[in-house]
Amino acid sequence: MTSFMEAVQPPLFPTSTMGALALGLAAVVVIVLVHVAMNAFGRRGFPPSPASLPVIGHLHLLRPPVHRTFHELAERLGPLMHVLLGSTHCVVASSADVAAELIRSHEAKILDRPLTVVTRQFAYDSAGFVFAPYGPHWRFVKRLCMSELLGPRTVEQLRPVRRVGLVSLLGSVLHAAPRTVDLTRELIRMSNTSIIRMAASTVPGTVTEEAHELVKVVAELIGAFNADDYIALCRGWDLQGLRRRAADVHRRFDALLEEIIKHKEEARAAKKKELEVDGAGGGGSGKDLLDILLDKAEDGAAAVKLRRDNIKAIIIDVVTAGSDTSAAMVEWMLAELMNHSEALRKVRDEIDGVVGRDRIAGEADLPSLPYLQAAYKETLRLRPAAPIAHRQSTEEIHIRGYRVPAQAAVFFNLWSIGRDPAYWDAPLEFRPERFLAGGGSEGLEPRGQHFQFMPFGSGRRGCPGMGLALQSVPAVVAALVQCFDWECSTGWMEIDMEEGDGLVCARKHPLLLHAHPRLTPFPPLL
Numbered sequence: 335m336t337s338f339m340e341a342v343q344p345p346l347f348p349t350s351t352m353g354a355l356a357l358g359l360a361a362v363v364v365i366v367l368v369h370v371a372m373n374a375f376g377r378r379g380f381p382p383s384p385a386s387l388p389v390i391g392h393l394h395l396l397r398p399p400v401h402r403t404f405h406e407l408a409e410r411l412g413p414l415m416h417v418l419l420g421s422t423h424c425v426v427a428s429s430a431d432v433a434a435e436l437i438r439s440h441e442a443k444i445l446d447r448p449l450t451v452v453t454r455q456f457a458y459d460s461a462g463f464v465f466a467p468y469g470p471h472w473r474f475v476k477r478l479c480m481s482e483l484l485g486p487r488t489v490e491q492l493r494p495v496r497r498v499g500l501v502s503l504l505g506s507v508l509h510a511a512p513r514t515v516d517l518t519r520e521l522i523r524m525s526n527t528s529i530i531r532m533a534a535s536t537v538p539g540t541v542t543e544e545a546h547e548l549v550k551v552v553a554e555l556i557g558a559f560n561a562d563d564y565i566a567l568c569r570g571w572d573l574q575g576l577r578r579r580a581a582d583v584h585r586r587f588d589a590l591l592e593e594i595i596k597h598k599e600e601a602r603a604a605k606k607k608e609l610e611v612d613g614a615g616g617g618g619s620g621k622d623l624l625d626i627l628l629d630k631a632e633d634g635a636a637a638v639k640l641r642r643d644n645i646k647a648i649i650i651d652v653v654t655a656g657s658d659t660s661a662a663m664v665e666w667m668l669a670e671l672m673n674h675s676e677a678l679r680k681v682r683d684e685i686d687g688v689v690g691r692d693r694i695a696g697e698a699d700l701p702s703l704p705y706l707q708a709a710y711k712e713t714l715r716l717r718p719a720a721p722i723a724h725r726q727s728t729e730e731i732h733i734r735g736y737r738v739p740a741q742a743a744v745f746f747n748l749w750s751i752g753r754d755p756a757y758w759d760a761p762l763e764f765r766p767e768r769f770l771a772g773g774g775s776e777g778l779e780p781r782g783q784h785f786q787f788m789p790f791g792s793g794r795r796g797c798p799g800m801g802l803a804l805q806s807v808p809a810v811v812a813a814l815v816q817c818f819d820w821e822c823s824t825g826w827m828e829i830d831m832e833e834g835d836g837l838v839c840a841r842k843h844p845l846l847l848h849a850h851p852r853l854t855p856f857p858p859l860l
Contacts, residue, residue: 462647
């Protein structure tokens with residue numbers, strides 16, 4: 335018999351609420367069934383893929399750092415796999431063989447790069463180089479980068495600018511010794527200042543400081559995951575506020591670039607007037623990257639006319655791509671050497687034998703320091719600064735019996751490729767000797783011709799700044815190793831090698847070290 339209390343107590347949910355819940359449950363069931371049907375039929379022919387969820391696809395599987403997640407999935411699914419990031423189709427290449435097939439046979443169909451909501455703002459709607467679609471403008475700027483902006487002659491010509499940055503770094507460390515040095519912070523500051531001065535050598539110090547802060551924020555925004563880019567239901571809502579933040583930072587950066595360009599134009603006008611008065615020839619020496627771009631903008635015979643937005647976008651491309659990556663590589667290389675004492679000893683003995691102890695090693699010494707360069711190559715293999723290279727398909731691709739749809743993101747997991755056991759003996763070990771005479775990888779260069787070793791990417795979308803990176807990074811490490819004995823401030827025997835997340839794969843935790851000068855007397859910094 336029903337008790338009095340049970341008789342007077344209302345149902346837990348009113349009838350109307352029960353109906354709404356039933357409808358909601360039915361809707362969920364329909365969505366799941368449709369999703370299962372799409373998995374079974376709509377994606378037939380795609381590369382192997384893990385089970386996905388409605389709306390978000392495989393986003394729930396991704397954990398930072400993403401290149402490690404892709405690596406773990408590839409170990410289960412194979413070196414070519416399909417991943418659905420929200421509603422965006424992606425394929426991931428995780429072996430040298432798959433990467434070689436994609437680039438050799440299908441590169442003409444994957445020459446674009448995905449343009450996100452944030453990158454579109456900083457690229458001035460693809461007016462720059464890194465995110466510009468393949469076409470006449472991209473080809474023109476590519477030639478400009480390879481022959482002039484970041485070509486060997488310009489890299490050599492701007493070596494004094496980088497040397498000033500290195501001297502400033504050594505001076506800061508020497509001043510702090512033997513107290514704890516936040517080497518991460520010092521390296522980022524040196525790298526940012528050097529690349530900004532290479533872009534525009536005449537800017538005032540206050541502008542350089544502001545640019546340093548903005549570059550840091552731009553890198554964070556570009557590397558952040560934005561639901562707008564992947565989940566169709568979120569597009570246009572800016573739920574994370576990244577679009578608003580990017581717009582604000584872009585306005586500030588644009589105003590700063592205008593100040594830099596106007597300052598440069600005034601300096602060029604004054605120099606031109608001075609030359610006219612003196613009757614001297616123009617000459618091409620002493621030009622920074624902005625000089626080169628302004629020369630091209632003024633060249634009426636140029637194949638492509640560079641506008642103001644093009645110049646700004648290219649400067650942002652160069653500064654953001656070349657700053658944090660260089661700092662991260664110096665930090666990874668020094669950390670690897672400190673964790674491998676025998677390799678550190680060999681590098682230091684080589685520098686002492688070639689350079690001596692009465693001057694500081696520099697970029698000109700690199701050809702005479704083969705073990706140092708081998709250690710750098712090994713660091714690039716294990717710790718590429720940009721562990722995933724991004725492309726986008728413009729047409730459907732058929733590879734290894736699978737299809738890749740048009741407008742799919744194509745990811746090359748460079749981190750996995752550098753650890754491919756089919757090509758590397760003891761792939762997880764730090765062994766610089768593998769790149770020396772008699773080693774298994776003797777003669778291998780990181781310039782993209784060898785698909786098992788392409789830390790700067792490969793093909794027509796390979797990094798145009800690799801020549802600069804191959805010069806600047808090992809020279810900084812050489813000076814740090816030559817000038818100081820380093821020890822971990824935490825007292826640990828080894829430095830932790832945990833990776834952070836983002837577009838640039840830097841160490842997760844700051845590198846805090848004690849520095850002890852090892853050269854007596856210390857060589858002159860200038």
